[in-house]
Every structure is written in C-alpha cells, then in structure tokens.
Amino acid sequence: MNRRAGIDEVARLAGVSKSTVSRVLNSAPHVSERAKAAVKRAVVQLDYTPNQAARSLAGHRANAIALVLSEPSGRVLSDPFFAGLMRGVHAELAGRTQLVLMMSQPGDVSAYLTGGHVDGALVVSLHGHDPLLSVLQENGLPVVVGGRPLSGGAVPFVDSDNFTGAQEATKHLISSGRRRIATIAGPADMAAGLDRLAGWRRAMSGRAADLVVHGDFTSEGGAAAMAALLDRDPALDAVFVAADIMALGALQVLHARGRSVPGDVAVIGFDDSVPAVPPLSTVRQDVEKFGRMLTWRLLAEVDGEEGLPPSVLLPTSLVLRTSA
C-alpha cells in the first residue's frame, strides 16, 4: 500500500503553492485558468484524493450528515418506505457528503450529533414528542425532519400530503358504493398516522365513522387490527389501511376469514410499496423524491441559504388496481 499523495505533492507537480491547489479543489474564485489546468492535471496524474479527516479538522465542517432513525426497535428498516427514502437521500447527496446512519438510542445519539461530527441531521420516523429535536435545535445543528413532527415548533420538515391522499382513497371507496367503510390507522403518536386518519374522517363526514382501529405500521399489527374490525362489524365492506405493509396483514386475515377482495371487502393501502394478491389499490407517494427533497433542504440549510420554505408537502396520487 504505497502512501497516498498529499496536497503539497500535487502543488509541487503543478508548480504552484498548496494554497492554490486548495482553491482549485474547492472551486474558489481568483484562480487563473493556467493554474487551474495545471492542478487538475497533477491531481489526475497522482491519483490524488483529499483527506477528509484533515479537511474536516481544518475546515470546521464535517462533510457528513446523519440519517437518524428515531426508532429504537429498528422497525423502520424493514419498511420498504425507508429503502426508497434512502435511495433518494443518497442520490441527492451525490458524493458531496458522507451519509452516516444512526439508530436512535435516545442518549448517545444527541451527544454524537451535537459533538460536531456531522453538519446536519435528517430525522425520520419521529414518534410523539421526542426530545431529540429540541436538543438538536438548542445546539444549533441544522435539522430537517421527514414526516411532520408532532412537536418541536419551527423545525423544517418534508412530508407527503397524507391528509389529501387518505381523503381521496376514502372518497373512492364511497363513490364505488361501499357502505360500511373502516380504517386501519397508523400509530396515534405519529403524524403520518394522525393525518391519514384525519383524511379518512374528512371524507367520511356525514356518515358513521366509528370503525377505526390503530395499527403500528407492521403487517402483524395490520392483521390484528383487521381481525378486531371484523369482530366489531362482520358486515364491513371496505377498509382504508394507512400503510401497505399493514394491508398485507389485513389481506391475510380477510382471506383466512373467507372474505373475497374486492368482492366482499374493498381494500386500499398507502405507500405503493408492496406487491400483493390481489394487487393492491393504494395511495402512491414518491418516496425517492421524498428523500431527495429532505436532503436538498438540509444541504441548503447547512450552506446557509436564505428564503427556504419552512416545509414541503409532496403530492400523492391514487393508484387503482384490483383490491378496490
């Protein structure tokens, strides 16, 4: 393993000072074309890669952002939503900064984050009134939250338009003639759960909206919720499920109890994340775009740009397949 070239070697080969090399590398102004070209040539010739550690140390900038999964159980990782999100984040980063992954065990995470190891944090899957947010804000660390936070004042966030999506899905169920429409809602301590439930409620206004059971965004939770719903009203003929992954569980229960889908019961999910039998009608959200937005917003914040939107709401669209 031959030692890697340093900036001074590049400087010597290019016949300039290391200051100039540094300027070229950071595309700073006030560099002659001649010097720029010479440096670039030297960089290629020596196969030079700047040392990140030295850069961070001298530049007071970590060149890394954290993706924090605020979920001790690590449940999120199994969620296809998360996979797409990460793809988006990564795409937007485009090698500019490193992505450090963290799963939140309350204490240590904030210590690490405020320790100056990252320039900013993407916080995802926040439950209830997590203190993490306020801690980070107090320390002045740029933060963008994925999914509307339930507390935390003025933190910028990116979210899908859960309310409208849920509303449209439910409207579709109503207009296709369903009479007893239930919902398997998300956790009551997450905005995604609450907002989708609110959308369902809005669409149901004027009808009996009592068939509500909360799930936990897992297929097991979805199954349990479906069973509970069926016990409560064996005659229900439609269900809006706040997540595809829960819909999968619901589908299993419906099948086991001899209900045909969509014959006896229509099902609409949310996310457009999983293939199912029968193919699931669902509310589609572009998770990759979600991830890109999140990242773009954070990087802009880190760069100190002005006039940024406090938050962004991404549109959703109803995708009709077989299940409803």
Add this chain to the structure above:
Amino acid sequence: MNRRAGIDEVARLAGVSKSTVSRVLNSAPHVSERAKAAVKRAVVQLDYTPNQAARSLAGHRANAIALVLSEPSGRVLSDPFFAGLMRGVHAELAGRTQLVLMMSQPGDVSAYLTGGHVDGALVVSLHGHDPLLSVLQENGLPVVVGGRPLSGGAVPFVDSDNFTGAQEATKHLISSGRRRIATIAGPADMAAGLDRLAGWRRAMSGRAADLVVHGDFTSEGGAAAMAALLDRDPALDAVFVAADIMALGALQVLHARGRSVPGDVAVIGFDDSVPAVPPLSTVRQDVEKFGRMLTWRLLAEVDGEEGLPPSVLLPTSLVLRTSA
C-alpha cells in the same frame, strides 16, 4: 453554540497532561487510577466528546467502515433482506465506528474506499465478476463480502447455506407428493442464485429437472418467470422460488391464472422476509445475524486479529406455513 471543549481543557481541569487524557480515552495501559478517575470526572463535567476528524488525522485510522451496495440500480435497498442486514451491522458496530453507506458506481467507489477514508468495507450483493473486489484487495483494504463472491480468490465472506436450504425446501415438495416441480432461480451471476439452484437440482436428482427460469430478485421478475413456467408446463404443481420477493410476483400470476395455492400449486420461497396471501412457506435465514457476523468479521480483520475463519456459512431452516 458554545465552543466544544478540547482535550487540553480536559487535561487542565483534571490536572494532567493531554497525553494522559488521550491514554485514558483510548484505555491504554500505564495510567494510574488516580489520573484515570480525574480525567473521567473532567470529561463528564465538560461534556467532552473527542473530535473524530482530529483522531482520524492523527491516528491514521478512519474509525469508519463502508457498507457498499454493489448494485448501481439501488435495487437492494427495496429488498427486506437488506433492511435486516443493516440492522445487524448496526447492532454489531455498537457505536464503535461509523457506518458510511455507499452505492457502487464502479469508478468512484473504489477511489473513495482506497482513499483512506474508511478502515474496511462490507461489500454486499456482488454480481458476477465485479472488479471492485480485486481493486480493494490490491490496495490492502480489509474487506468482507456478504454472499459468496463468484470470483476474487481468497476474500473472506459470510453467506447463508443457500444450497442446503434450497435442497430441503425441494425435498419437502417431493415428499409431499408433488410431481412436476419447477424453480424460479435467482440471477445467474450471483452466488445466491446459483447455489439455491444447485440445491434444487441436487434434490431433484433422478427426476426431470427442466422447469427452470431465472428471475432477478424482484417481484416483477418473479411474475414474469412464473408466467413463463406456466406456459411451458401448465400442469406443474409446485415451485421453489429463490426469493420471497419473487414469490410475491409468482403468487400474483398464479392467482390471476386461476391456480389455487397450495391446492393446485405448492410454493416455497426463500428469505422469510414478506407476509403474503396465503402465508408463504419459506427457507428462513437470520439476516440480522448475517449482518452481525459480517461486521464482526470485518472489525476483527481491521484489528488485525489472527486465526480468523476464512468464511462463515450460516444455517437456514425450513418454515412451513400455508403455501406448501
């Protein structure tokens, strides 16, 4: 944002030199209990966190490892397998080192990796004869591969016992009286695909083993493969699918073509990663353990431990549910 304390402040408060502080932080030998206690107290009092950048720079160690997804498309990310893997990796890391995520766009990744920014790399989802491995080895970067690499000589790897798992699944289909047993295999350029196919072949020895179609580890691929299989032999009565995610696609096609599962066609998947209708019989692999093993192995390698096993094969187990 008040400036963070440095090592010398800790030293001053503790009444020792920064060398001693450093020794305590790295739990190096030759430090008196007295000094150790004083330093620890000072650290707590000042809420001191060592600066990673400075550490890496001075210590010639990045304190980070890379998780490389050797898949330009980013397909892996949607795979539940990957989610579990990452959970395992993260658990094993336990805050000791950072995890940097990378998706392989052939060129840049190896440049970055050999640039000294990480102490080692976990390479996952390798296709065919990826040159990445040899590049890394030439540069002396510790590497552990997830899933047996098709080329690359003596790289240590961790893998599930795909062969045995597939064999057992197929044996089960045979012993339960199925006559025409097909398989949807994985990609022909990945060991996971090849080994599972080999297991199926071994179990099928003595019977006609011609119903083979390759999929690409996506549900769409699984659907296409199932359709092709059905066209080739409408009377097939069982199929071993090399990945649950493909099985989902296959299930959709079977359903669409009026085949009941398991009545007309028995289905066994691989991974135990997705809920389905009907619940899928599958070959279970402990992906979290997989991730932990992978990481443990790499860290051991990085630490220069001796006598490490060249590779590890994790057992699989057949989980029987409804589909077969």
Add this chain to the structure above:
DNA sequence: ACTGTTTCTGGGAGCGTTCCCAGAACGCCG
C-alpha cells in the same frame, strides 16, 4: 507617471488529536 483597485499567489499559523521519546517517580535487589 502615480495611485487605487482588482485579480492572483504564496507563506504560515492553526485545527485537535495521537504517538514517540525522554524524563520522573517508585520500587526492588545486591
């Protein structure tokens, strides 16, 4: 020509650690 302004350039002081080396303190043995 003389000063001012702008573009370019190099020198060198940090950044916060680790690691090496040399020295202090403390035994213990002859």
Add this chain to the structure above:
DNA sequence: CGGCGTTCTGGGAACGCTCCCAGAAACAGT
C-alpha cells in the same frame, strides 16, 4: 546506598488540510 527495571507522566512533533494575511501582478482612472 547505587544501580536497574517498571510504571507513570509530560512535551512536542507530526497528521494533511483550510484560512488569513500580505505581497505581486495586472489593469484601470486621473
């Protein structure tokens, strides 16, 4: 009591960059 090993400690030179400052060069305007 002198010498020698062993444990402990502090000083200071790296590590490879960025950033500040001051000087050189180029080009104006008077």
